[in-house]
Amino acid sequence: xxxxxxxxxxxxxxxxxxxxxxxxxxxxxxxxxxxxxxxxxxxxxxxxxxxxxxxxxxxxxxxxxxxxxxxxxxxxxxxxxxxxxxxxxxxxxxxxxxxxxxxxxxxxxxxxxxxxxxxxxxxxxxxxxxxxxxxxxxxxxxxxxxxxxxxxxxxxxxxxxxxxxxxxxxxxxxxxxxxxxxxxxxxxxxxxxxxxxxxxxxxxxxxxxxxxxxxxxxxxxxxxxxxxxxxxxxxxxxxxxxxxxxxxxxxxxxxxxxxxxxxxxxxxxxxxxxxxxxxxxxxxxxxxxxxxxxxxxxxxxxxxxxxxxxxxxxxxxxxxxxxx
Numbered sequence: 526x527x528x529x530x531x532x533x534x535x536x537x538x539x540x541x542x543x544x545x546x547x548x549x550x551x552x553x554x555x556x557x558x559x560x561x562x563x564x565x566x567x568x569x570x571x572x573x574x575x576x577x578x579x580x581x582x583x584x585x586x587x588x589x590x591x592x593x594x595x596x597x598x599x600x601x602x603x604x605x606x607x608x609x610x611x612x613x614x615x616x617x618x619x620x621x622x623x624x625x626x627x628x629x630x631x632x633x634x635x636x637x638x639x640x641x642x643x644x645x646x647x648x649x650x651x652x653x654x655x656x657x658x659x660x661x662x663x664x665x666x667x668x669x670x671x672x673x674x675x676x677x678x679x680x681x682x683x684x685x686x687x688x689x690x691x692x693x694x695x696x697x698x699x700x701x702x703x704x705x706x707x708x709x710x711x712x713x714x715x716x717x718x719x720x721x722x723x724x725x726x727x728x729x730x731x732x733x734x735x736x737x738x739x740x741x742x743x744x745x746x747x748x749x750x751x752x753x754x755x756x757x758x759x760x761x762x763x764x765x766x767x768x769x770x771x772x773x774x775x776x777x778x779x780x781x782x783x784x785x786x787x788x789x790x791x792x793x794x795x796x797x798x799x800x801x802x803x804x805x806x807x808x809x810x811x812x813x814x815x816x817x818x819x820x821x822x823x824x825x826x827x828x829x830x831x832x833x834x835x836x837x838x839x840x841x842x843x844x845x846x847x848x849x
Contacts, residue, residue: 530839538832545824549817550595595817604821605814609807614818618800622822624694625788625799628715632722637777639723640730645766647731648738659731667728675721675794682717690714692796718795722788726780733776738769771838778827778834 576585586594598605604614647659666674683691690696694714701707741747742765750760788801796802800819807815 531836534832534835538828541828542825545821545828546596546599549820549824550592552820604818607807607812607815609810609812609815614814617803617815618818618822621798621800621803624797625792625801628718628722628791628797628799629788631715632719632726633777633780635719635723636726636730637773640727641734641770641773643727644731644734645738645761647735648742648769649761651739656735659735663728663731663735665728666724667732669725671721671725672790672794674724675717675791678717678721679794689716691717694798714795714797718791718797721791721794729776729780730773733772734769737772738765741765741769744768774834774837778830 595605602615604618606612607614607617610617643659643663647656650656679691682688690713692714695707695710696714699710701710747760747764750764751757788799789805790801791797792799792801793805800823804816804819806812807819
């Protein structure tokens with residue numbers, strides 16, 4: 526790995542994160558609505574009490590002072606106090622982080638594995654029935670609205686067949702005698718949200734993988750490898766797949782950001798206690814510190830994902846290192 530290439534990507538990532546911090550501060554302050562109306566729900570609250578709350582929340586300070594305090598607290602590891610929960614933002618986010626990582630992580634892995642395998646089969650049998658079936662399946666799942674697909678799965682698997690729970694992460698009011706029973710209960714609740722998010726992602730991964738592999742298989746070096754007598758299995762493994770995976774690495778990294786939007790819909794449909802639902806609640810309540818904390822964590826994760834994608838690119842295609 527070219528050290529200059531790695532340092533360049535690290536520098537670009539740091540600049541991006543800094544710009545995200547600036548945007549993070551101003552974005553939620555230009556939204557319509559007054560957060561004090563959500564904090565002070567008592568219509569009989571005196572002006573003195575409202576001013577005291579504004580002072581405690583730092584809302585009475587000029588914008589540049591709020592920005593300075595925002596950066597000062599941020600570099601101290603303090604994301605502020607949630608207006609809605611009256612708790613530190615880090616504590617609120619920490620409670621909801623694992624459910625989202627579990628949902629998005631499992632869904633992404635299933636979608637990548639299934640998408641790559643189906644894409645390889647479709648590309649290797651281009652124009653045949655299995656290729657047409659794969660394309661039809663991919664286009665249908667890719668075009669489905671996330672919330673609609675989730676509702677349809679709930680109606681079929683939960684209401685009609687009564688196989689899986691409709692909402693939550695664990696069964697309410699149930700005391701588990703063993704950790705295995707609790708894990709099994711979480712898996713039952715996880716099934717429908719995971720299938721919903723995976724189906725939406727699989728279609729895109731299949732299309733990208735199929736088209737990329739078909740294009741690679743027409744390259745001159747593939748023709749040369751065939752002329753030298755290499756087996757199709759060896760050509761696919763050593764030459765075609767590593768180059769065809771380059772667009773997949775990019776689309777997976779980009780999708781991490783879009784998956785949060787999908788997670789908001791899925792977590793709302795299934796009442797999944799993750800960051801997506803927390804973001805929805807924070808938006809409704811104009812909870813600036815909580816929104817800033819969620820946006821910051823999600824943005825940093827997306828920047829890191831793209832950095833990892835660039836590094837993987839460098840390993841898969843050494844020419845990128847030489848151009849850096």
